[in-house]
Amino acid sequence: MWANFEDVRDISFYEQIMRVNYLGSVYCTYYALPFLKKTKGQIVGISSLAGKNGIPKRSGYAASKHAMVGFFDTLRIEVAEHGISVTMIYPDFVATETRKRALGANGKPIGKSSVRESEVMSAEKCAQLIIQAAATRKRELMMTWRGKVGLWVKLIAPGVVDRVAKKAIIEGR
Numbered sequence: 001m002w003a004n005f006e007d008v009r010d011i012s013f014y015e016q017i018m019r020v021n022y023l024g025s026v027y028c029t030y031y032a033l034p035f036l037k038k039t040k041g042q043i044v045g046i047s048s049l050a051g052k053n054g055i056p057k058r059s060g061y062a063a064s065k066h067a068m069v070g071f072f073d074t075l076r077i078e079v080a081e082h083g084i085s086v087t088m089i090y091p092d093f094v095a096t097e098t099r100k101r102a103l104g105a106n107g108k109p110i111g112k113s114s115v116r117e118s119e120v121m122s123a124e125k126c127a128q129l130i131i132q133a134a135a136t137r138k139r140e141l142m143m144t145w146r147g148k149v150g151l152w153v154k155l156i157a158p159g160v161v162d163r164v165a166k167k168a169i170i171e172g173r
Helices: 012-039 059-082 123-135 145-156 158-171
Strands: 042-046 085-090 140-142
Touching: 012 042, 012 059, 042 059, 042 123, 059 085, 085 123, 123 140, 140 145, 145 158
Parallel strands: 042 085, 085 140
Antiparallel strands: none
16 A cells, blocks of 8 residues: 555555454464474464555554554463464565555556655565574574664654654655
8 A cells, every 4th residue: 555544535455454464464374373282383474564654645554553463462361371472573664566555546557656666675685584593492582783773763862763764755765
C-alpha cells in the first residue's frame, strides 16, 4: 500500500493486505505448530520497521505488520515451554519489486517504486542478515541503524520518529 488513508476510496483492499501479511503468517504457523513442537523448531517472522512505528502512506501495511508483531510476540511466550523459539525480523527499505505492486489510493498497483531502490539494502544482504539471526535463534533483529536508534528515540521523543518516518517516505530512502 502506498497512499494516505484520507485518499483511499475503497477500504476493502485493507482486508487483502491483512490476509497476506498477518493471516498468511497465522495460517502457516498454525499448521506447522505440531511439527515445530516435535522438533523444538523455530519461527522466523518477517515484519518491517512499519511493524514498530507508524509510516505515512502505509497505514494498511503498517497495521498488518503491527498485527504480526503482536501475534508472534504473544506466541513466543506461549510456545517457549515446547522449546520453540520465535525470531522477529525488522527490515528497513529493501530493494525488491514489492513497491511496484503496492496498492495506491484506488486499490490498484501503482506500477512504480517511490523509493530510490539503488540506495537501499539489497535483498541478498537482507537474506544474509535473516539467516544469521535465525542461526543464533536471536529474539529479534532490527536491521538498520535508523531502526535501532528510532526505537530508543521513540521512548523519549516520539514526534521526532514521526518526522523521520515522514521524511524517509518523501525522500524514498
